[in-house]
Amino acid sequence: MASPDYQQIKKDIVAILPNKDYDDGSIGPVLVRLAWHASGTYDRKSKTGGSNGATMRFKPEASDGANAGLEHARAFLEPIKKKHPTISYADLWTLAGATAIEAMGGPAIPWKSGSEKTVSAKDIPPNGRLPDAAQGQDHVRDVFYRMGFNDREIVALIGAHALGRCHTDRSGFDGPWTYSPTRFSNQYFKLLTTVKWQKKKWDGPEQFVDPDDEIMMLPADIALLKDPEFLKISKEYAADKDVFYKDFAAAFGKLLDLGVPRTKL
Ligand code: HEM
Structure with a gap:
Protein backbone atom coordinates (compact mmCIF):
# COMPACT_ATOMS: atom_id res chain seq x y z
CA MET A 1 0.00 0.00 0.00
CA ALA A 2 1.22 3.50 -0.78
CA SER A 3 2.44 5.47 2.22
CA PRO A 4 0.12 8.26 3.37
CA ASP A 5 0.38 11.63 1.65
CA TYR A 6 0.88 13.69 4.82
CA GLN A 7 0.94 17.03 3.00
CA GLN A 8 -2.44 16.29 1.44
CA ILE A 9 -3.80 15.06 4.77
CA LYS A 10 -2.71 18.34 6.40
CA LYS A 11 -4.53 20.27 3.66
CA ASP A 12 -7.64 18.16 4.22
CA ILE A 13 -7.46 18.85 7.98
CA VAL A 14 -7.11 22.61 7.42
CA ALA A 15 -10.14 22.49 5.10
CA ILE A 16 -12.47 21.06 7.78
CA LEU A 17 -11.43 23.45 10.58
CA PRO A 18 -13.97 26.22 9.85
CA ASN A 19 -17.40 25.04 10.93
CA LYS A 20 -20.05 27.68 11.49
CA ASP A 21 -22.34 25.28 13.33
CA TYR A 22 -19.76 24.32 15.94
CA ASP A 23 -18.85 26.32 19.07
CA ASP A 24 -16.96 29.48 18.07
CA GLY A 25 -16.82 28.57 14.37
CA SER A 26 -13.82 26.21 14.35
CA ILE A 27 -13.26 22.59 15.28
CA GLY A 28 -9.53 23.38 15.75
CA PRO A 29 -9.62 23.62 19.56
CA VAL A 30 -11.35 20.27 20.08
CA LEU A 31 -8.87 18.62 17.68
CA VAL A 32 -6.01 20.02 19.79
CA ARG A 33 -7.67 18.58 22.86
CA LEU A 34 -8.03 15.17 21.21
CA ALA A 35 -4.33 15.09 20.34
CA TRP A 36 -3.39 16.10 23.88
CA HIS A 37 -5.68 13.61 25.63
CA ALA A 38 -4.59 10.77 23.37
CA SER A 39 -0.93 11.55 24.17
CA GLY A 40 -1.23 12.73 27.79
CA THR A 41 -1.91 9.28 29.25
CA TYR A 42 1.80 8.50 28.90
CA ASP A 43 3.68 7.18 31.91
CA ARG A 44 7.41 7.44 31.44
CA LYS A 45 8.29 4.82 34.07
CA SER A 46 6.14 1.98 32.73
CA LYS A 47 6.32 3.34 29.16
CA THR A 48 2.57 2.81 28.82
CA GLY A 49 -0.09 5.13 27.45
CA GLY A 50 0.38 7.80 24.80
CA SER A 51 -1.29 8.07 21.41
CA ASN A 52 0.13 4.89 19.91
CA GLY A 53 -2.64 2.48 19.00
CA ALA A 54 -5.22 5.28 19.35
CA THR A 55 -6.62 3.40 22.32
CA MET A 56 -9.24 6.11 22.91
CA ARG A 57 -11.23 4.44 20.12
CA PHE A 58 -12.12 1.77 22.66
CA LYS A 59 -14.70 2.07 25.37
CA PRO A 60 -12.56 1.96 28.53
CA GLU A 61 -10.59 5.07 27.50
CA ALA A 62 -13.36 6.76 25.49
CA SER A 63 -15.54 6.64 28.59
CA ASP A 64 -12.98 8.27 30.91
CA GLY A 65 -14.86 11.35 32.17
CA ALA A 66 -11.89 13.50 31.12
CA ASN A 67 -12.52 12.54 27.50
CA ALA A 68 -16.17 13.62 27.41
CA GLY A 69 -16.86 15.47 24.16
CA LEU A 70 -13.89 14.07 22.28
CA GLU A 71 -16.20 11.72 20.39
CA HIS A 72 -17.03 14.83 18.31
CA ALA A 73 -13.36 15.39 17.48
CA ARG A 74 -12.91 11.74 16.51
CA ALA A 75 -16.03 11.85 14.32
CA PHE A 76 -14.88 15.05 12.56
CA LEU A 77 -11.71 13.23 11.46
CA GLU A 78 -13.44 10.09 10.23
CA PRO A 79 -13.95 11.31 6.61
CA ILE A 80 -10.21 12.06 6.41
CA LYS A 81 -9.39 8.55 7.67
CA LYS A 82 -11.75 7.17 4.99
CA LYS A 83 -10.04 9.22 2.29
CA HIS A 84 -6.53 8.26 3.51
CA PRO A 85 -6.96 4.76 4.96
CA THR A 86 -3.21 4.13 5.27
CA ILE A 87 -2.64 6.77 7.97
CA SER A 88 -3.00 5.29 11.44
CA TYR A 89 -5.62 6.76 13.74
CA ALA A 90 -2.92 7.81 16.20
CA ASP A 91 -1.00 9.66 13.51
CA LEU A 92 -4.17 11.27 12.22
CA TRP A 93 -5.15 12.55 15.67
CA THR A 94 -1.73 13.95 16.54
CA LEU A 95 -1.22 15.41 13.06
CA ALA A 96 -4.65 17.05 13.33
CA GLY A 97 -3.68 18.68 16.65
CA ALA A 98 -0.36 19.93 15.26
CA THR A 99 -1.96 21.15 12.03
CA ALA A 100 -4.78 22.93 13.89
CA ILE A 101 -2.30 24.85 16.09
CA GLU A 102 -0.45 26.13 13.04
CA ALA A 103 -3.63 26.91 11.08
CA MET A 104 -5.01 28.93 14.01
CA GLY A 105 -1.96 31.19 14.00
CA GLY A 106 0.38 29.21 16.22
CA PRO A 107 3.92 28.00 15.61
CA ALA A 108 4.82 25.05 13.37
CA ILE A 109 4.83 21.92 15.54
CA PRO A 110 7.50 19.27 14.96
CA TRP A 111 5.65 16.06 14.05
CA LYS A 112 6.69 12.65 12.83
CA SER A 113 4.58 9.69 11.81
CA GLY A 114 4.84 6.56 13.93
CA SER A 115 3.92 2.99 13.24
CA GLU A 116 0.81 1.71 14.89
CA LYS A 117 1.19 -1.55 16.70
CA THR A 118 -1.67 -4.00 16.99
CA VAL A 119 -3.64 -3.00 20.03
CA SER A 120 -4.66 -5.39 22.75
CA ALA A 121 -6.69 -4.68 25.87
CA LYS A 122 -3.55 -4.34 27.98
CA ASP A 123 -2.38 -1.39 25.85
CA ILE A 124 -5.34 0.70 26.96
CA PRO A 125 -4.12 2.95 29.77
CA PRO A 126 -6.13 3.05 32.98
CA ASN A 127 -8.56 5.94 33.36
CA GLY A 128 -7.61 8.81 35.62
CA ARG A 129 -4.18 9.66 34.16
CA LEU A 130 -5.30 13.02 32.73
CA PRO A 131 -5.31 16.11 34.97
CA ASP A 132 -8.24 17.03 37.19
CA ALA A 133 -9.19 20.69 36.59
CA ALA A 134 -10.47 21.09 40.14
CA GLN A 135 -7.01 20.54 41.64
CA GLY A 136 -3.94 22.72 42.14
C1 HEM B 1 -3.56 21.06 34.16
C2 HEM B 1 -3.76 20.70 32.92
C3 HEM B 1 -5.08 20.82 32.22
C4 HEM B 1 -6.34 20.76 32.71
C5 HEM B 1 -6.78 20.55 34.14
C6 HEM B 1 -7.24 20.98 31.59
C7 HEM B 1 -8.60 20.98 31.68
C8 HEM B 1 -9.47 21.28 30.64
C9 HEM B 1 -10.90 21.32 30.73
C10 HEM B 1 -11.73 21.05 31.98
C11 HEM B 1 -11.39 21.68 29.50
C12 HEM B 1 -12.83 21.86 29.09
C13 HEM B 1 -13.40 20.62 28.41
C14 HEM B 1 -14.83 20.83 27.97
O1 HEM B 1 -15.69 21.08 28.82
O2 HEM B 1 -15.08 20.74 26.74
C15 HEM B 1 -10.25 21.85 28.64
C16 HEM B 1 -10.33 22.24 27.32
C17 HEM B 1 -9.26 22.37 26.50
N1 HEM B 1 -7.95 22.05 26.79
FE1 HEM B 1 -7.22 21.66 28.63
N2 HEM B 1 -6.51 21.14 30.45
C18 HEM B 1 -5.18 21.04 30.79
C19 HEM B 1 -4.12 21.09 29.92
C20 HEM B 1 -4.21 21.23 28.57
C21 HEM B 1 -3.12 21.04 27.64
C22 HEM B 1 -1.70 20.61 28.03
C23 HEM B 1 -3.61 21.31 26.40
C24 HEM B 1 -2.92 21.26 25.05
C25 HEM B 1 -1.61 21.41 24.89
C26 HEM B 1 -5.01 21.65 26.55
C27 HEM B 1 -5.85 22.03 25.53
C28 HEM B 1 -7.20 22.27 25.67
C29 HEM B 1 -8.04 22.82 24.61
C30 HEM B 1 -7.58 23.25 23.23
C31 HEM B 1 -9.35 22.87 25.15
C32 HEM B 1 -10.60 23.38 24.44
C33 HEM B 1 -11.38 22.24 23.85
C34 HEM B 1 -12.66 22.70 23.19
O3 HEM B 1 -12.83 23.88 22.90
O4 HEM B 1 -13.51 21.82 22.96
N3 HEM B 1 -5.34 21.57 27.88
N4 HEM B 1 -9.11 21.60 29.35
Missing part, protein backbone atom coordinates in the same frame (compact mmCIF):
# COMPACT_ATOMS: atom_id res chain seq x y z
CA GLN A 137 -0.21 22.87 41.44
CA ASP A 138 0.84 19.66 43.25
CA HIS A 139 -1.54 17.59 41.15
CA VAL A 140 -0.57 19.41 37.94
CA ARG A 141 3.11 18.68 38.63
CA ASP A 142 2.41 15.01 39.52
CA VAL A 143 0.57 14.43 36.25
CA PHE A 144 3.02 16.22 33.94
CA TYR A 145 6.17 14.96 35.70
CA ARG A 146 4.77 11.44 35.15
CA MET A 147 4.81 12.19 31.40
CA GLY A 148 8.36 13.55 31.67
CA PHE A 149 7.81 17.33 31.49
CA ASN A 150 9.48 20.08 33.55
CA ASP A 151 7.88 23.24 34.98
CA ARG A 152 8.61 25.36 31.92
CA GLU A 153 7.10 22.79 29.57
CA ILE A 154 4.04 22.44 31.83
CA VAL A 155 3.31 26.17 31.74
CA ALA A 156 3.89 26.37 27.98
CA LEU A 157 1.52 23.46 27.33
CA ILE A 158 -1.29 24.86 29.46
CA GLY A 159 -1.01 28.02 27.33
CA ALA A 160 -3.03 26.05 24.76
CA HIS A 161 -6.02 27.25 26.78
CA ALA A 162 -5.81 30.36 24.59
CA LEU A 163 -8.00 28.11 22.46
CA GLY A 164 -11.46 26.71 22.90
CA ARG A 165 -13.88 26.61 25.76
CA CYS A 166 -15.36 24.55 28.56
CA HIS A 167 -18.75 22.93 28.07
CA THR A 168 -21.18 22.23 30.91
CA ASP A 169 -22.22 18.96 29.27
CA ARG A 170 -18.60 17.74 29.01
CA SER A 171 -16.40 18.84 31.91
CA GLY A 172 -19.14 20.70 33.80
CA PHE A 173 -17.18 23.97 33.57
CA ASP A 174 -18.35 26.83 31.38
CA GLY A 175 -16.84 29.38 29.00
CA PRO A 176 -13.67 30.32 27.09
CA TRP A 177 -10.33 31.41 28.58
CA THR A 178 -9.79 34.20 26.06
CA TYR A 179 -11.74 36.61 23.84
CA SER A 180 -10.37 34.94 20.69
CA PRO A 181 -10.78 31.18 21.29
CA THR A 182 -10.08 30.21 17.69
CA ARG A 183 -6.75 32.09 17.42
CA PHE A 184 -3.58 30.73 18.97
CA SER A 185 -1.82 33.48 20.95
CA ASN A 186 -0.27 34.31 24.33
CA GLN A 187 -3.55 35.94 25.40
CA TYR A 188 -4.06 33.22 27.99
CA PHE A 189 -1.01 34.40 29.93
CA LYS A 190 -1.81 38.09 29.46
CA LEU A 191 -5.30 37.57 30.86
CA LEU A 192 -4.24 35.10 33.56
CA THR A 193 -1.70 37.54 35.00
CA THR A 194 -3.74 40.77 34.77
CA VAL A 195 -7.47 40.10 35.22
CA LYS A 196 -9.00 40.30 38.69
CA TRP A 197 -10.25 36.70 38.85
CA GLN A 198 -13.16 36.01 41.13
CA LYS A 199 -15.19 32.91 41.98
CA LYS A 200 -18.09 32.44 39.57
CA LYS A 201 -21.44 32.70 41.31
CA TRP A 202 -23.31 29.64 40.17
CA ASP A 203 -24.35 26.12 41.13
CA GLY A 204 -21.63 24.52 39.00
CA PRO A 205 -18.12 23.42 39.98
CA GLU A 206 -15.77 26.08 41.36
CA GLN A 207 -14.23 28.17 38.57
CA PHE A 208 -13.00 31.73 38.23
CA VAL A 209 -14.32 34.51 35.98
CA ASP A 210 -13.49 38.11 35.09
CA PRO A 211 -15.73 40.81 36.64
CA ASP A 212 -18.04 40.73 33.56
CA ASP A 213 -18.24 36.91 33.60
CA GLU A 214 -17.13 36.65 29.96
CA ILE A 215 -13.94 34.62 30.25
CA MET A 216 -12.88 32.00 32.76
CA MET A 217 -10.08 30.11 34.51
CA LEU A 218 -10.16 26.64 36.05
CA PRO A 219 -8.71 26.01 39.51
CA ALA A 220 -5.82 24.22 37.72
CA ASP A 221 -5.18 27.41 35.68
CA ILE A 222 -5.20 29.55 38.82
CA ALA A 223 -2.50 27.19 40.15
CA LEU A 224 -0.17 28.93 37.67
CA LEU A 225 -0.73 32.15 39.63
CA LYS A 226 -0.42 30.57 43.05
CA ASP A 227 2.86 28.78 42.47
CA PRO A 228 5.87 31.17 42.40
CA GLU A 229 7.81 29.21 39.75
CA PHE A 230 4.75 28.77 37.50
CA LEU A 231 3.91 32.48 37.96
CA LYS A 232 7.38 33.60 36.91
CA ILE A 233 7.15 31.57 33.68
CA SER A 234 3.55 32.72 33.02
CA LYS A 235 4.66 36.37 33.28
CA GLU A 236 7.52 35.71 30.89
CA TYR A 237 5.14 34.21 28.32
CA ALA A 238 2.67 37.11 28.81
CA ALA A 239 5.48 39.56 27.99
CA ASP A 240 7.14 37.66 25.15
CA LYS A 241 5.01 35.91 22.55
CA ASP A 242 8.02 34.64 20.61
CA VAL A 243 9.48 32.82 23.60
CA PHE A 244 6.08 31.26 24.30
CA TYR A 245 5.67 30.11 20.69
CA LYS A 246 9.13 28.57 20.63
CA ASP A 247 8.65 26.77 23.95
CA PHE A 248 5.12 25.67 23.09
CA ALA A 249 6.16 24.20 19.73
CA ALA A 250 8.90 22.14 21.38
CA ALA A 251 6.73 20.98 24.31
CA PHE A 252 3.68 20.15 22.18
CA GLY A 253 5.86 18.26 19.69
CA LYS A 254 7.34 16.30 22.60
CA LEU A 255 3.86 15.57 23.98
CA LEU A 256 2.60 14.23 20.65
CA ASP A 257 5.63 11.98 20.42
CA LEU A 258 5.29 10.29 23.82
CA GLY A 259 5.34 6.52 23.50
CA VAL A 260 5.23 6.55 19.70
CA PRO A 261 7.48 3.84 18.28
CA ARG A 262 9.55 4.83 15.28
CA THR A 263 9.67 2.68 12.19
CA LYS A 264 13.27 1.69 11.67
CA LEU A 265 14.74 2.99 8.44
Whole structure:
Protein backbone atom coordinates (compact mmCIF):
# COMPACT_ATOMS: atom_id res chain seq x y z
CA MET A 1 0.00 0.00 0.00
CA ALA A 2 1.22 3.50 -0.78
CA SER A 3 2.44 5.47 2.22
CA PRO A 4 0.12 8.26 3.37
CA ASP A 5 0.38 11.63 1.65
CA TYR A 6 0.88 13.69 4.82
CA GLN A 7 0.94 17.03 3.00
CA GLN A 8 -2.44 16.29 1.44
CA ILE A 9 -3.80 15.06 4.77
CA LYS A 10 -2.71 18.34 6.40
CA LYS A 11 -4.53 20.27 3.66
CA ASP A 12 -7.64 18.16 4.22
CA ILE A 13 -7.46 18.85 7.98
CA VAL A 14 -7.11 22.61 7.42
CA ALA A 15 -10.14 22.49 5.10
CA ILE A 16 -12.47 21.06 7.78
CA LEU A 17 -11.43 23.45 10.58
CA PRO A 18 -13.97 26.22 9.85
CA ASN A 19 -17.40 25.04 10.93
CA LYS A 20 -20.05 27.68 11.49
CA ASP A 21 -22.34 25.28 13.33
CA TYR A 22 -19.76 24.32 15.94
CA ASP A 23 -18.85 26.32 19.07
CA ASP A 24 -16.96 29.48 18.07
CA GLY A 25 -16.82 28.57 14.37
CA SER A 26 -13.82 26.21 14.35
CA ILE A 27 -13.26 22.59 15.28
CA GLY A 28 -9.53 23.38 15.75
CA PRO A 29 -9.62 23.62 19.56
CA VAL A 30 -11.35 20.27 20.08
CA LEU A 31 -8.87 18.62 17.68
CA VAL A 32 -6.01 20.02 19.79
CA ARG A 33 -7.67 18.58 22.86
CA LEU A 34 -8.03 15.17 21.21
CA ALA A 35 -4.33 15.09 20.34
CA TRP A 36 -3.39 16.10 23.88
CA HIS A 37 -5.68 13.61 25.63
CA ALA A 38 -4.59 10.77 23.37
CA SER A 39 -0.93 11.55 24.17
CA GLY A 40 -1.23 12.73 27.79
CA THR A 41 -1.91 9.28 29.25
CA TYR A 42 1.80 8.50 28.90
CA ASP A 43 3.68 7.18 31.91
CA ARG A 44 7.41 7.44 31.44
CA LYS A 45 8.29 4.82 34.07
CA SER A 46 6.14 1.98 32.73
CA LYS A 47 6.32 3.34 29.16
CA THR A 48 2.57 2.81 28.82
CA GLY A 49 -0.09 5.13 27.45
CA GLY A 50 0.38 7.80 24.80
CA SER A 51 -1.29 8.07 21.41
CA ASN A 52 0.13 4.89 19.91
CA GLY A 53 -2.64 2.48 19.00
CA ALA A 54 -5.22 5.28 19.35
CA THR A 55 -6.62 3.40 22.32
CA MET A 56 -9.24 6.11 22.91
CA ARG A 57 -11.23 4.44 20.12
CA PHE A 58 -12.12 1.77 22.66
CA LYS A 59 -14.70 2.07 25.37
CA PRO A 60 -12.56 1.96 28.53
CA GLU A 61 -10.59 5.07 27.50
CA ALA A 62 -13.36 6.76 25.49
CA SER A 63 -15.54 6.64 28.59
CA ASP A 64 -12.98 8.27 30.91
CA GLY A 65 -14.86 11.35 32.17
CA ALA A 66 -11.89 13.50 31.12
CA ASN A 67 -12.52 12.54 27.50
CA ALA A 68 -16.17 13.62 27.41
CA GLY A 69 -16.86 15.47 24.16
CA LEU A 70 -13.89 14.07 22.28
CA GLU A 71 -16.20 11.72 20.39
CA HIS A 72 -17.03 14.83 18.31
CA ALA A 73 -13.36 15.39 17.48
CA ARG A 74 -12.91 11.74 16.51
CA ALA A 75 -16.03 11.85 14.32
CA PHE A 76 -14.88 15.05 12.56
CA LEU A 77 -11.71 13.23 11.46
CA GLU A 78 -13.44 10.09 10.23
CA PRO A 79 -13.95 11.31 6.61
CA ILE A 80 -10.21 12.06 6.41
CA LYS A 81 -9.39 8.55 7.67
CA LYS A 82 -11.75 7.17 4.99
CA LYS A 83 -10.04 9.22 2.29
CA HIS A 84 -6.53 8.26 3.51
CA PRO A 85 -6.96 4.76 4.96
CA THR A 86 -3.21 4.13 5.27
CA ILE A 87 -2.64 6.77 7.97
CA SER A 88 -3.00 5.29 11.44
CA TYR A 89 -5.62 6.76 13.74
CA ALA A 90 -2.92 7.81 16.20
CA ASP A 91 -1.00 9.66 13.51
CA LEU A 92 -4.17 11.27 12.22
CA TRP A 93 -5.15 12.55 15.67
CA THR A 94 -1.73 13.95 16.54
CA LEU A 95 -1.22 15.41 13.06
CA ALA A 96 -4.65 17.05 13.33
CA GLY A 97 -3.68 18.68 16.65
CA ALA A 98 -0.36 19.93 15.26
CA THR A 99 -1.96 21.15 12.03
CA ALA A 100 -4.78 22.93 13.89
CA ILE A 101 -2.30 24.85 16.09
CA GLU A 102 -0.45 26.13 13.04
CA ALA A 103 -3.63 26.91 11.08
CA MET A 104 -5.01 28.93 14.01
CA GLY A 105 -1.96 31.19 14.00
CA GLY A 106 0.38 29.21 16.22
CA PRO A 107 3.92 28.00 15.61
CA ALA A 108 4.82 25.05 13.37
CA ILE A 109 4.83 21.92 15.54
CA PRO A 110 7.50 19.27 14.96
CA TRP A 111 5.65 16.06 14.05
CA LYS A 112 6.69 12.65 12.83
CA SER A 113 4.58 9.69 11.81
CA GLY A 114 4.84 6.56 13.93
CA SER A 115 3.92 2.99 13.24
CA GLU A 116 0.81 1.71 14.89
CA LYS A 117 1.19 -1.55 16.70
CA THR A 118 -1.67 -4.00 16.99
CA VAL A 119 -3.64 -3.00 20.03
CA SER A 120 -4.66 -5.39 22.75
CA ALA A 121 -6.69 -4.68 25.87
CA LYS A 122 -3.55 -4.34 27.98
CA ASP A 123 -2.38 -1.39 25.85
CA ILE A 124 -5.34 0.70 26.96
CA PRO A 125 -4.12 2.95 29.77
CA PRO A 126 -6.13 3.05 32.98
CA ASN A 127 -8.56 5.94 33.36
CA GLY A 128 -7.61 8.81 35.62
CA ARG A 129 -4.18 9.66 34.16
CA LEU A 130 -5.30 13.02 32.73
CA PRO A 131 -5.31 16.11 34.97
CA ASP A 132 -8.24 17.03 37.19
CA ALA A 133 -9.19 20.69 36.59
CA ALA A 134 -10.47 21.09 40.14
CA GLN A 135 -7.01 20.54 41.64
CA GLY A 136 -3.94 22.72 42.14
CA GLN A 137 -0.21 22.87 41.44
CA ASP A 138 0.84 19.66 43.25
CA HIS A 139 -1.54 17.59 41.15
CA VAL A 140 -0.57 19.41 37.94
CA ARG A 141 3.11 18.68 38.63
CA ASP A 142 2.41 15.01 39.52
CA VAL A 143 0.57 14.43 36.25
CA PHE A 144 3.02 16.22 33.94
CA TYR A 145 6.17 14.96 35.70
CA ARG A 146 4.77 11.44 35.15
CA MET A 147 4.81 12.19 31.40
CA GLY A 148 8.36 13.55 31.67
CA PHE A 149 7.81 17.33 31.49
CA ASN A 150 9.48 20.08 33.55
CA ASP A 151 7.88 23.24 34.98
CA ARG A 152 8.61 25.36 31.92
CA GLU A 153 7.10 22.79 29.57
CA ILE A 154 4.04 22.44 31.83
CA VAL A 155 3.31 26.17 31.74
CA ALA A 156 3.89 26.37 27.98
CA LEU A 157 1.52 23.46 27.33
CA ILE A 158 -1.29 24.86 29.46
CA GLY A 159 -1.01 28.02 27.33
CA ALA A 160 -3.03 26.05 24.76
CA HIS A 161 -6.02 27.25 26.78
CA ALA A 162 -5.81 30.36 24.59
CA LEU A 163 -8.00 28.11 22.46
CA GLY A 164 -11.46 26.71 22.90
CA ARG A 165 -13.88 26.61 25.76
CA CYS A 166 -15.36 24.55 28.56
CA HIS A 167 -18.75 22.93 28.07
CA THR A 168 -21.18 22.23 30.91
CA ASP A 169 -22.22 18.96 29.27
CA ARG A 170 -18.60 17.74 29.01
CA SER A 171 -16.40 18.84 31.91
CA GLY A 172 -19.14 20.70 33.80
CA PHE A 173 -17.18 23.97 33.57
CA ASP A 174 -18.35 26.83 31.38
CA GLY A 175 -16.84 29.38 29.00
CA PRO A 176 -13.67 30.32 27.09
CA TRP A 177 -10.33 31.41 28.58
CA THR A 178 -9.79 34.20 26.06
CA TYR A 179 -11.74 36.61 23.84
CA SER A 180 -10.37 34.94 20.69
CA PRO A 181 -10.78 31.18 21.29
CA THR A 182 -10.08 30.21 17.69
CA ARG A 183 -6.75 32.09 17.42
CA PHE A 184 -3.58 30.73 18.97
CA SER A 185 -1.82 33.48 20.95
CA ASN A 186 -0.27 34.31 24.33
CA GLN A 187 -3.55 35.94 25.40
CA TYR A 188 -4.06 33.22 27.99
CA PHE A 189 -1.01 34.40 29.93
CA LYS A 190 -1.81 38.09 29.46
CA LEU A 191 -5.30 37.57 30.86
CA LEU A 192 -4.24 35.10 33.56
CA THR A 193 -1.70 37.54 35.00
CA THR A 194 -3.74 40.77 34.77
CA VAL A 195 -7.47 40.10 35.22
CA LYS A 196 -9.00 40.30 38.69
CA TRP A 197 -10.25 36.70 38.85
CA GLN A 198 -13.16 36.01 41.13
CA LYS A 199 -15.19 32.91 41.98
CA LYS A 200 -18.09 32.44 39.57
CA LYS A 201 -21.44 32.70 41.31
CA TRP A 202 -23.31 29.64 40.17
CA ASP A 203 -24.35 26.12 41.13
CA GLY A 204 -21.63 24.52 39.00
CA PRO A 205 -18.12 23.42 39.98
CA GLU A 206 -15.77 26.08 41.36
CA GLN A 207 -14.23 28.17 38.57
CA PHE A 208 -13.00 31.73 38.23
CA VAL A 209 -14.32 34.51 35.98
CA ASP A 210 -13.49 38.11 35.09
CA PRO A 211 -15.73 40.81 36.64
CA ASP A 212 -18.04 40.73 33.56
CA ASP A 213 -18.24 36.91 33.60
CA GLU A 214 -17.13 36.65 29.96
CA ILE A 215 -13.94 34.62 30.25
CA MET A 216 -12.88 32.00 32.76
CA MET A 217 -10.08 30.11 34.51
CA LEU A 218 -10.16 26.64 36.05
CA PRO A 219 -8.71 26.01 39.51
CA ALA A 220 -5.82 24.22 37.72
CA ASP A 221 -5.18 27.41 35.68
CA ILE A 222 -5.20 29.55 38.82
CA ALA A 223 -2.50 27.19 40.15
CA LEU A 224 -0.17 28.93 37.67
CA LEU A 225 -0.73 32.15 39.63
CA LYS A 226 -0.42 30.57 43.05
CA ASP A 227 2.86 28.78 42.47
CA PRO A 228 5.87 31.17 42.40
CA GLU A 229 7.81 29.21 39.75
CA PHE A 230 4.75 28.77 37.50
CA LEU A 231 3.91 32.48 37.96
CA LYS A 232 7.38 33.60 36.91
CA ILE A 233 7.15 31.57 33.68
CA SER A 234 3.55 32.72 33.02
CA LYS A 235 4.66 36.37 33.28
CA GLU A 236 7.52 35.71 30.89
CA TYR A 237 5.14 34.21 28.32
CA ALA A 238 2.67 37.11 28.81
CA ALA A 239 5.48 39.56 27.99
CA ASP A 240 7.14 37.66 25.15
CA LYS A 241 5.01 35.91 22.55
CA ASP A 242 8.02 34.64 20.61
CA VAL A 243 9.48 32.82 23.60
CA PHE A 244 6.08 31.26 24.30
CA TYR A 245 5.67 30.11 20.69
CA LYS A 246 9.13 28.57 20.63
CA ASP A 247 8.65 26.77 23.95
CA PHE A 248 5.12 25.67 23.09
CA ALA A 249 6.16 24.20 19.73
CA ALA A 250 8.90 22.14 21.38
CA ALA A 251 6.73 20.98 24.31
CA PHE A 252 3.68 20.15 22.18
CA GLY A 253 5.86 18.26 19.69
CA LYS A 254 7.34 16.30 22.60
CA LEU A 255 3.86 15.57 23.98
CA LEU A 256 2.60 14.23 20.65
CA ASP A 257 5.63 11.98 20.42
CA LEU A 258 5.29 10.29 23.82
CA GLY A 259 5.34 6.52 23.50
CA VAL A 260 5.23 6.55 19.70
CA PRO A 261 7.48 3.84 18.28
CA ARG A 262 9.55 4.83 15.28
CA THR A 263 9.67 2.68 12.19
CA LYS A 264 13.27 1.69 11.67
CA LEU A 265 14.74 2.99 8.44
C1 HEM B 1 -3.56 21.06 34.16
C2 HEM B 1 -3.76 20.70 32.92
C3 HEM B 1 -5.08 20.82 32.22
C4 HEM B 1 -6.34 20.76 32.71
C5 HEM B 1 -6.78 20.55 34.14
C6 HEM B 1 -7.24 20.98 31.59
C7 HEM B 1 -8.60 20.98 31.68
C8 HEM B 1 -9.47 21.28 30.64
C9 HEM B 1 -10.90 21.32 30.73
C10 HEM B 1 -11.73 21.05 31.98
C11 HEM B 1 -11.39 21.68 29.50
C12 HEM B 1 -12.83 21.86 29.09
C13 HEM B 1 -13.40 20.62 28.41
C14 HEM B 1 -14.83 20.83 27.97
O1 HEM B 1 -15.69 21.08 28.82
O2 HEM B 1 -15.08 20.74 26.74
C15 HEM B 1 -10.25 21.85 28.64
C16 HEM B 1 -10.33 22.24 27.32
C17 HEM B 1 -9.26 22.37 26.50
N1 HEM B 1 -7.95 22.05 26.79
FE1 HEM B 1 -7.22 21.66 28.63
N2 HEM B 1 -6.51 21.14 30.45
C18 HEM B 1 -5.18 21.04 30.79
C19 HEM B 1 -4.12 21.09 29.92
C20 HEM B 1 -4.21 21.23 28.57
C21 HEM B 1 -3.12 21.04 27.64
C22 HEM B 1 -1.70 20.61 28.03
C23 HEM B 1 -3.61 21.31 26.40
C24 HEM B 1 -2.92 21.26 25.05
C25 HEM B 1 -1.61 21.41 24.89
C26 HEM B 1 -5.01 21.65 26.55
C27 HEM B 1 -5.85 22.03 25.53
C28 HEM B 1 -7.20 22.27 25.67
C29 HEM B 1 -8.04 22.82 24.61
C30 HEM B 1 -7.58 23.25 23.23
C31 HEM B 1 -9.35 22.87 25.15
C32 HEM B 1 -10.60 23.38 24.44
C33 HEM B 1 -11.38 22.24 23.85
C34 HEM B 1 -12.66 22.70 23.19
O3 HEM B 1 -12.83 23.88 22.90
O4 HEM B 1 -13.51 21.82 22.96
N3 HEM B 1 -5.34 21.57 27.88
N4 HEM B 1 -9.11 21.60 29.35
